Amino acid sequence: xxxxxxxxxxxxxxxxxxxxxxxxxxxxxxxxxxxxxxxxxxxxxxxxxxxxxxxxxxxxxxxxxxxxxxxxxxxxxxxxxxxxxxxxxxxxxxxxxxxxxxxxxxxxxxxxxxxxxxxxxxxxxxxxxxxxxxxxxxxxxxxxxxxxxxxxxxxxxxxxxxxxxxxxxxxxxxxxxxxxxxxxxxxxxxxxxxxxxxxxxxxxxxxxxxxxxxxxxxxxxxxxxxxxxxxxxxxxxxxxxxxxxxx
Amino acid sequence: xxxxxxxxxxxxxxxxxxxxxxxxxxxxxxxxxxxxxxxxxxxxxxxxxxxxxxxxxxxxxxxxxxxxxxxxxxxxxxxxxxxxxxxxxxxxxxxxxxxxxxxxxxxxxxxxxxxxxxxxxxxxxxxxxxxxxxxxxxxxxxxxxxxxxxxxxxxxxxxxxxxxxxxxxxxxxxxxxxxxxxxxxxxxxxxxxxxxxxxxxxxxxxxxxxxxxxxxxxxxxxxxxxxxxxxxxxxxxxxxxxxxxxxxxxxxxxxxxxxxxxxxxxxxxxxxxxxxxxxxxxxxxxxxxxxxxxxxxxxxxxxxx
Numbered sequence: 001x002x003x004x005x006x007x008x009x010x011x012x013x014x015x016x017x018x019x020x021x022x023x024x025x026x027x028x029x030x031x032x033x034x035x036x037x038x039x040x041x042x043x044x045x046x047x048x049x050x051x052x053x054x055x056x057x058x059x060x061x062x063x064x065x066x067x068x069x070x071x072x073x074x075x076x077x078x079x080x081x082x083x084x085x086x087x088x089x090x091x092x093x094x095x096x097x098x099x100x101x102x103x104x105x106x107x108x109x110x111x112x113x114x115x116x117x118x119x120x121x122x123x124x125x126x127x128x129x130x131x132x133x134x135x136x137x138x139x140x141x142x143x144x145x146x147x148x149x150x151x152x153x154x155x156x157x158x159x160x161x162x163x164x165x166x167x168x169x170x171x172x173x174x175x176x177x178x179x180x181x182x183x184x185x186x187x188x189x190x191x192x193x194x195x196x197x198x199x200x201x202x203x204x205x206x207x208x209x210x211x212x213x214x215x216x217x218x219x220x221x222x223x224x225x226x227x228x229x230x231x232x233x234x235x236x237x238x239x240x241x242x243x244x245x246x247x
Numbered sequence: 248x249x250x251x252x253x254x255x256x257x258x259x260x261x262x263x264x265x266x267x268x269x270x271x272x273x274x275x276x277x278x279x280x281x282x283x284x285x286x287x288x289x290x291x292x293x294x295x296x297x298x299x300x301x302x303x304x305x306x307x308x309x310x311x312x313x314x315x316x317x318x319x320x321x322x323x324x325x326x327x328x329x330x331x332x333x334x335x336x337x338x339x340x341x342x343x344x345x346x347x348x349x350x351x352x353x354x355x356x357x358x359x360x361x362x363x364x365x366x367x368x369x370x371x372x373x374x375x376x377x378x379x380x381x382x383x384x385x386x387x388x389x390x391x392x393x394x395x396x397x398x399x400x401x402x403x404x405x406x407x408x409x410x411x412x413x414x415x416x417x418x419x420x421x422x423x424x425x426x427x428x429x430x431x432x433x434x435x436x437x438x439x440x441x442x443x444x445x446x447x448x449x450x451x452x453x454x455x456x457x458x459x460x461x462x463x464x465x466x467x468x469x470x471x472x473x474x475x476x477x478x479x480x481x482x483x484x485x486x487x488x489x490x491x492x493x494x495x496x497x498x499x500x501x502x503x504x505x506x507x508x509x510x511x512x513x514x515x516x517x518x519x520x521x522x523x524x525x526x527x528x529x530x531x532x533x534x535x536x537x538x539x540x541x542x543x544x545x546x547x548x549x550x551x552x
Binding site: 014080 | 296299300301302303318319320321322323325327329330332333334335336337341344345346347348349350351389
């Protein structure tokens with residue numbers, strides 16, 4: 001397992017487009033911050049975290065999902081992994097670990113980027129504000145990890161890179177959860193739709209965020225989140241075991 | 248006889264109702280260069296996919312290095328190339344470094360050695376810019392990484408230019424003779440496999456028709472002398488008098504497997520004894536003809552059923 005983590009880390013770190021992509025994202029944010037800097041105050045960094053990090057699962061997570069999961073399908077290198085005698089369950093677990101690793105790096109750097117931009121423009125954030133910014137970043141890291149694992153079922157069950165990518169992006173942009181809520185509200189009423197929404201990944205991570213920056217309890221939402229990951233990973237393994245390798 | 252390093256027992260694979268492999272029992276012995284010969288769609292790639300764990304057999308068993316149950320670990324002894332699959336944005340060195348980490352290979356200089364071996368030592372461009380021949384070369388380097396005990400190559404000469412084919416052959420031969428690596432190589436080009444293989448398996452419609460050694464195959468296809476006369480019985484008698492045994496091979500036709508250097512004497516004896524001699528010529532069935540006869544026989548049996 002460690003060998004695979006080393007190999008995959010080496011591969012992703014040698015993907016030059018990753019540096020170009022994330023560099024462009026950072027430059028884009030600096031530009032937007034510079035344009036808006038006339039209206040900045042001490043709360044701007046926190047509101048930016050809430051507004052911009054909302055797109056990070058799609059923007060940053062989308063790239064990482066492509067690099068970690070979809071590249072294997074495009075290059076048909078899943079056959080290499082399986083042919084080398086690496087078990088399918090191990091492959092699913094390593095991909096989950098890699099998403100957590102690279103996601104943690106990206107979502108740890110994003111608050112620093114916000115801090116650097118705001119500090120450069122004359123509004124350095126206080127430590128307490130940065131705690132909130134990091135808590136928001138953590139919420140979207142958990143969302144990215146959850147949706148990657150969920151989309152992993154499509155990756156291994158269908159082995160179709162475009163479908164897997166589209167599914168991840170639709171999940172990350174809350175299109176699927178939004179449609180499901182609207183549909184449920186119309187079919188079963190607003191109360192049931194509310195219960196459903198709070199049990200979806202975005203609802204669970206909202207409750208984790210409240211627990212981190214507020215005083216609400218964390219045990220239940222963390223357990224629900226862990227269940228999401230476990231069930232999705234188990235479903236991915238089952239789908240992978242059933243599916244013949246594509247060439 | 249060398250020990251078996253890989254064996255399949257009545258291996259079958261069905262896709263829906265289509266039987267792609269039908270009870271294939273194949274034995275790969277240590278040090279063999281096993282040529283798996285079959286037409287396109289005969290089941291060669293499916294056989295490899297089953298061996299490498301990329302497709303689940305419908306029936307039968309696979310044994311690698313004496314291991315039947317824990318094949319994941321056993322497969323680590325195998326290097327393989329089934330359509331070269333590499334990351335398009337990595338260059339050849341990076342792609343092999345990736346595989347080294349994956350396989351836990353820490354031998355210094357292994358990547359450079361293999362890239363030089365396949366003629367890609369100075370190539371810096373990414374895999375996506377490779378020609379088909381270069382992809383095949385990198386695929387071979389990937390298969391040989393870490394000096395595995397067994398190397399599986401599926402159609403390795405596809406897309407290679409003549410020099411590439413010669414190089415590929417030399418690499419296989421060298422690895423086989425110098426490090427004792429066992430190869431199983433598929434191709435539909437029998438003449439190409441004939442230059443490297445020590446053992447052959449002929450596969451058609453998912454059935455392994457025959458396993459035969461290189462020597463026996465050439466024994467079956469060696470040169471003979473064909474004699475066409477009006478009376479084969481009388482001709483056999485005449486030839487026996489000058490010390491030549493031969494067999495009738497059809498009406499008015501005799502086949503001699505020896506004394507190929509005595510055509511003048513044979514002709515003279517037959518004519519002097521009053522026989523009509525219609526033809527006398529050397530003949531050899533090519534390996535391709537042998538294969539076609541083999542699959543022709545199989546198809547005829549299939550049609551009769």
